[in-house]
Amino acid sequence: MKQVKMGAQTLLYPMPAVLVGAMVNGKANFMTAAWCGIAASTPPAISVALRRARYTFEGVEVSGAFSINVPSADQARIVDYCGIYSGHRQDKSDIFQVEFGSLKTAPLIAECPIKHECKVIHTLDLNSHVLIVGEIMETFMNADCLSDGKPDPAKIDPLIYSTGTQQYHRLGEAVGKAFSMGKK
Amino acid sequence: MKQVKMGAQTLLYPMPAVLVGAMVNGKANFMTAAWCGIAASTPPAISVALRRARYTFEGVEVSGAFSINVPSADQARIVDYCGIYSGHRQDKSDIFQVEFGSLKTAPLIAECPIKHECKVIHTLDLNSHVLIVGEIMETFMNADCLSDGKPDPAKIDPLIYSTGTQQYHRLGEAVGKAFSMGKK
Numbered sequence: 001m002k003q004v005k006m007g008a009q010t011l012l013y014p015m016p017a018v019l020v021g022a023m024v025n026g027k028a029n030f031m032t033a034a035w036c037g038i039a040a041s042t043p044p045a046i047s048v049a050l051r052r053a054r055y056t057f058e059g060v061e062v063s064g065a066f067s068i069n070v071p072s073a074d075q076a077r078i079v080d081y082c083g084i085y086s087g088h089r090q091d092k093s094d095i096f097q098v099e100f101g102s103l104k105t106a107p108l109i110a111e112c113p114i115k116h117e118c119k120v121i122h123t124l125d126l127n128s129h130v131l132i133v134g135e136i137m138e139t140f141m142n143a144d145c146l147s148d149g150k151p152d153p154a155k156i157d158p159l160i161y162s163t164g165t166q167q168y169h170r171l172g173e174a175v176g177k178a179f180s181m182g183k184k
Numbered sequence: 185m186k187q188v189k190m191g192a193q194t195l196l197y198p199m200p201a202v203l204v205g206a207m208v209n210g211k212a213n214f215m216t217a218a219w220c221g222i223a224a225s226t227p228p229a230i231s232v233a234l235r236r237a238r239y240t241f242e243g244v245e246v247s248g249a250f251s252i253n254v255p256s257a258d259q260a261r262i263v264d265y266c267g268i269y270s271g272h273r274q275d276k277s278d279i280f281q282v283e284f285g286s287l288k289t290a291p292l293i294a295e296c297p298i299k300h301e302c303k304v305i306h307t308l309d310l311n312s313h314v315l316i317v318g319e320i321m322e323t324f325m326n327a328d329c330l331s332d333g334k335p336d337p338a339k340i341d342p343l344i345y346s347t348g349t350q351q352y353h354r355l356g357e358a359v360g361k362a363f364s365m366g367k368k
Contacts, residue, residue, distance in 0.1 A: 001294050002327035003283070008228040009323040011298050011335055012220065013254055013342030014198040014355065017362075036196065037221025039233050040310035044192040047231060047315065049223050070197055076359045080366025099187070110185050114195050124306055124317065126224035131231065133308065133315065139193040143186035151195055151348035158197030160344070160355065164335035166363060171198065171344065172356030175260045178201075179350060182264025 010035075010163070017079050017161040017168065020048055021067035021107040022059030027093040028107035031056040032083030034161045035129070036068065044136040046118060049129040055087030060120060060132060063105035068134075070114035072157045073170045079159060080168070101138050113145040113156040194219075194347070201263050201345040201352065204232055205251035205291040206243030211277040212291035215240040216267030218345045219313070220252065228320040230302060233313040239271030244304060244316060247289035252318075254298035256341040257354045263343060264352070285322050297329040297340040 015034040022029055035049035046068055050057045060066045071079050082092060097110035101117045108115040118134030145155040153171060160169040199218040206213055219233035230252055234241045244250045255263050266276060281294035285301045292299040302318030329339040337355060344353040 001281075003294070003324045004327050004330065005285075006323040006325050008300075008320040010222045010225055010228045010230070010320070011254070011300075011323055011325075012200060012202075012222050012230065012252075013298070013337060013340055014200055014344050015222070016196060016198055018196075035222040037231060037233070038194045038196050038199070038219040039231070039308075039315050040313040041194055042312035043310075044194045045310050046194070046196065047221060047223070049221070068196075070195070073359050077366050080360070080362055080364070081368075082366070084363060084366050085368075097185075101189075110187070114197070116192075116195075122308055122310075124223075124308060126227075126229050126306075126317070128226035129224040129229075131223050131317065133310065136192040136194070139190040139195055140187045141190050141195075143188050146188065153197060153346040153349055153351065153353070156197055159359070160198050161362060162337040162355070165337055166361060167337065168359045168362055168365075169337070170356035170359055171346070172354035175257050175343070175352045175354055176264070177350060178264055178345060178352055179268060180264070181352075182261050182266070182268050184265075184269075 015161045017159045019069040019071060019082055019109055020056055021069060022056045023063055023105045024055055024059035024087060028098045029056055029059060029087040030082050030092050032079050039133050045133055046136055047131055047133045049131050051129055064120045065103045065105040066118050066134060067106040067108050068116040069109040069112040071112050071159050073159045076159055076168045103137060113142050115140045199345045201343045203253040203255060203266055203293055204240055205253060206240045207247055207289045208239055208243035208271060212282045213240055213271040214266050214276050216263050223317050229317055230320055231315055231317045233315050235313055248304045249287045249289040250302050250318060251290040251292050252300040253293040253296040255296050255343050257343045260343055260352045287321060297326050299324045
């Protein structure tokens with residue numbers, strides 16, 4: 001196999017395209033982020049990389065709380081909108097149906113299949129970005145994305161961001177069962 | 185939309201299923217991880233959550249280096265194998281074609297479309313897991329996964345892990361162009 005040296009590049013497949021929510025200057029704001037991952041199970045934690053200049057960052061820093069909203073593929077257009085237009089210039093407080101759980105500073109997007117209320121537990125300065133690590137305090141799901149009470153990827157129909165081509169994709173065909181197909 | 189309170193859960197869609205490589209006791213070892221995300225652009229950084237008990241963790245801690253190998257969907261079986269069998273009991277040093285770049289303690293999997301050599305720059309204790317943040321020192325790609333010198337998701341054919349159903353999936357149909365379809 002011929003290998004090509006690419007230089008150090010932020011290539012990871014797949015990536016999500018989540019909507020990070022925060023209250024900024026008294027209003028809900030949402031930005032799109034692909035640099036998001038689960039960080040721990042006990043307590044459940046999630047990380048997201050934000051640039052300091054982001055409007056959302058201001059809200060996360062002041063309130064110590066944020067939301068992670070996992071969109072479905074049919075929300076691609078509004079997700080992209082939230083990635084293009086900054087809250088510095090564009091009021092995004094009324095583009096979604098906003099709800100709250102216990103954290104009144106973590107605005108949740110009702111339309112998204114999955115939404116997490118998060119409390120900041122660590123911030124890690126990584127120069128270009130600050131890696132925000134939040135404890136997931138509560139997870140809400142749309143009832144119609146569950147099968148037998150469990151999250152159903154087919155119903156969630158998650159939005160996938162592909163770096164390089166900068167395309168959004170749907171989830172494709174199943175190729176096998178984890179913790180099973182690799183057994184000796 | 186009816187909302188269901190799920191308790192705090194580590195639900196994120198999509199997730200990758202990468203192979204984390206490290207040298208442990210003089211041999212290359214690889215484990216599967218879904219809790220991985222890009223953390224910064226300058227310098228390029230990537231994070232992965234590891235349990236302290238993992239054999240791979242030992243190698244990362246001692247050497248301060250690791251690799252992130254992004255597999256393709258046709259590698260699902262061997263990826264799953266690396267997630268089921270621990271290096272504590274199973275020698276996984278010869279199941280891949282292992283190559284090295286400049287970091288002699290970051291074993292790279294030649295068969296994987298994308299591989300990153302990483303140097304640990306932060307470790308964050310999150311109780312159940314340690315979040316390892318690595319600076320990406322170099323990225324290698326298989327030449328046949330490039331189109332016009334750029335990463336091509338269709339050729340990479342990335343492996344997607346869906347939590348909940350614990351299924352591996354392929355990338356599905358394109359739904360639109362990022363930084364474009366959401367323009368006013």
